[in-house]
Amino acid sequence: MNLDDLKGLKYYIGYAAAVMGFFIYSHMVGWKWFNPTHTEKEHNNGTHHVGGGRSYMYHK
Amino acid sequence: MSGSSYTIACPKCQTVNTVRGKAMTLALTCSSCKTYFGVGKWSKDLTTFGTSYEPVLPIGAKGKIDGKVYEVMGLVVKKEQKYKYDWREYIIFNPFEGYAFLSEYNGHWNMVWPVDDVPPLAMSASDFVDEGFHFRLFQKYKAKVIYAVGEFFFDVVHITETTFNREFIAPPLLFALEKSDDSVLWCKGEYMTPSEVASAFQIPVSKLPSKTGMGYTQPMMGKIKNGAVVSFSILVFIFLLIAQMFFSGSAxxxxxxxxxxxxxxxxxxxxxxxxxxxxxxxxxxxxxxxxxxxxxxxxxxxxxxxxxxxxxxxxxxxxxxxxxxxxxxxxxxxxxxxxxxxxxxxxxxxxxxxxxxxxxxxxxxxxxxxxxxxAAWSNFWLTLLMLSVFPIGYFIRRNWMEKKRWSESDYSPYEY
The missing domain is CATH 2.60.120.380 (Jelly Rolls)
Incomplete structure (x- = not known):
C-alpha cells in the first residue's frame, strides 16, 4: 500500500477509525452495546427504597 | 500552434484556410464549406458529411493535462458498424508530446495516446498483463467517420474505414489497436472524469455531455484498489483483535x-x-x-x-x-x-x-x-461486523458494476 492507495481509502479509513474509536471508548467505560439485561434507573434524591412496593417488574 | 501563418485553399470552394498544424497537417476540413480534404498530392478525395456536430471542446482551445498544454486540432465523430453507436474523438496536440486523443462516449472521457511498446501477448491473446494491470479484450469493431472538423495529422476518414480495432481494458486504463493491411497503431488510454476535462480546458463542466451509464474504463468507486481494501481490512481486523485481547486480558x-x-x-x-x-x-x-x-x-x-x-x-x-x-x-x-x-x-x-x-x-x-x-466479547463481534460492512459492500458493488460494465461487451466473462 502506498500513499495513493491510502488516499483512495480515505472514507474507509475514516469509518474504521470512528468504529474503532467507539469500540475502544465502550471498553474503557464498560459499555456493552447490546445488553440482554434490561435495566431501569430510578433517582431517589439521596434516599432509597428499603422495602417493596415496586410498581414494575422486568423479565429477561 | 504559433508562428507565421500557413494557409491552404479549399479545393472545392477555394476558401483560404489558415492551418495551425502547418506542414504536419495532412487533412483538414474547410472552414467555409466544411468539406474534408487531404493536403498535398496523396489524396484527391473530397468528403462531405450529412450531419454536423458542435464540438464541446472548441477547435483551437488549449488545455493542460498532466502539466502539458495541448491544443484541440480537430474532432471526428465515429460510428461503430455493427451496433451503430457513435462517439467523439478530439485530436489534441502538444509540440513536445505529439498528438493524442480525447474520446468521449455517453459523457465518459478517455485520454488516449500512441505508444510504441506494447506487451507481446497483446497482438494475439484476449488478455494480458502490463505493469501489473490485467487487460482483457473488451471489444472488436470497425468504424466509420460520420463527421469531422478541424485539422488532422493523418487521413482520419480513410484510416478509420480501413482499420479493424481491438480494445483491451483494465480500468481506468485501456489499450487500443488500430490495424489495417499496411499499418498498426497501438494507443494507451486512461479514464478522465468530466470534471478533469472541464478543469483542463477551463470550461464549465455543465457544458460537457452528461454522463449516462457506466464508462467502459470508469474506475470503481474513485481510486480505491482491491488490494488496498483487502490489505487495510486485514490490518484493521488484526488491530481489533489485539485491542480485544488487550481489554480482555486487562479486565x-x-x-x-x-x-x-x-x-x-x-x-x-x-x-x-x-x-x-x-x-x-x-x-x-x-x-x-x-x-x-x-x-x-x-x-x-x-x-x-x-x-x-x-x-x-x-x-x-x-x-x-x-x-x-x-x-x-x-x-x-x-x-x-x-x-x-x-x-x-x-x-x-x-x-x-x-x-x-x-x-x-x-x-x-x-x-x-x-x-x-x-470484558464484553459481544462488542468485538459487533465491531467486526461493522468493519466488515465496507469491504463486503465494496466487493458486492464492484462485482455489480463490473457485470454492468461488461454487459456492453461481446467478450464478457460474466453470465447474464
Missing amino acids: EEKVVYQGNFFQADLKDQKFFKTSSFTLEGGSKSLEVVVVAPLLNDWFFAEFSLIDETTGTETIFTKDVEYYQGYEDGESWSEGSTKGEAFLSQIPAGKYHINIYPEFSTSSHEFSLTVKRDV
Whole structure:
C-alpha cells in the first residue's frame, strides 16, 4: 500500500477509525452495546427504597 | 500552434484556410464549406458529411493535462458498424508530446495516446498483463467517420474505414489497436472524469455531455484498489483483535461481593440486602452472577443496585431455570442453574443490592457474586461486523458494476 492507495481509502479509513474509536471508548467505560439485561434507573434524591412496593417488574 | 501563418485553399470552394498544424497537417476540413480534404498530392478525395456536430471542446482551445498544454486540432465523430453507436474523438496536440486523443462516449472521457511498446501477448491473446494491470479484450469493431472538423495529422476518414480495432481494458486504463493491411497503431488510454476535462480546458463542466451509464474504463468507486481494501481490512481486523485481547486480558473481573441467601432467613421481610461494597476506578461494567441449586425448577429475583451516595437505583431482573429428564431412551436437559446479568457503565462509588426473590416450591436458596470490570466479547463481534460492512459492500458493488460494465461487451466473462 502506498500513499495513493491510502488516499483512495480515505472514507474507509475514516469509518474504521470512528468504529474503532467507539469500540475502544465502550471498553474503557464498560459499555456493552447490546445488553440482554434490561435495566431501569430510578433517582431517589439521596434516599432509597428499603422495602417493596415496586410498581414494575422486568423479565429477561 | 504559433508562428507565421500557413494557409491552404479549399479545393472545392477555394476558401483560404489558415492551418495551425502547418506542414504536419495532412487533412483538414474547410472552414467555409466544411468539406474534408487531404493536403498535398496523396489524396484527391473530397468528403462531405450529412450531419454536423458542435464540438464541446472548441477547435483551437488549449488545455493542460498532466502539466502539458495541448491544443484541440480537430474532432471526428465515429460510428461503430455493427451496433451503430457513435462517439467523439478530439485530436489534441502538444509540440513536445505529439498528438493524442480525447474520446468521449455517453459523457465518459478517455485520454488516449500512441505508444510504441506494447506487451507481446497483446497482438494475439484476449488478455494480458502490463505493469501489473490485467487487460482483457473488451471489444472488436470497425468504424466509420460520420463527421469531422478541424485539422488532422493523418487521413482520419480513410484510416478509420480501413482499420479493424481491438480494445483491451483494465480500468481506468485501456489499450487500443488500430490495424489495417499496411499499418498498426497501438494507443494507451486512461479514464478522465468530466470534471478533469472541464478543469483542463477551463470550461464549465455543465457544458460537457452528461454522463449516462457506466464508462467502459470508469474506475470503481474513485481510486480505491482491491488490494488496498483487502490489505487495510486485514490490518484493521488484526488491530481489533489485539485491542480485544488487550481489554480482555486487562479486565480486572474483581469480585466485589459474594454471598449466599436462604429463604428461611427472609422471615417477614420481602427482600434481602447485601452488605455495602465499593466500586473503584471510573465508569466500568458490573456482572452479577446468580447461582441457584435447581432441578426441574426455577428461581426469579428483581435486583436493585443502589448507589449509597446519590440514591440512584439500577433495577434489573434475573431468572434461572433448569430442567432435565429422560425421554425415549435419551436424557435431556434445558436451562442452567446459573445466570448472569451485565450492567454497563456503572460509576465508582459505594453500593449495595436489594434483592426481591421469588422462590418456587422447591427452590429455597441462591448465591450472588458481583464482579467489577468484565470484558464484553459481544462488542468485538459487533465491531467486526461493522468493519466488515465496507469491504463486503465494496466487493458486492464492484462485482455489480463490473457485470454492468461488461454487459456492453461481446467478450464478457460474466453470465447474464
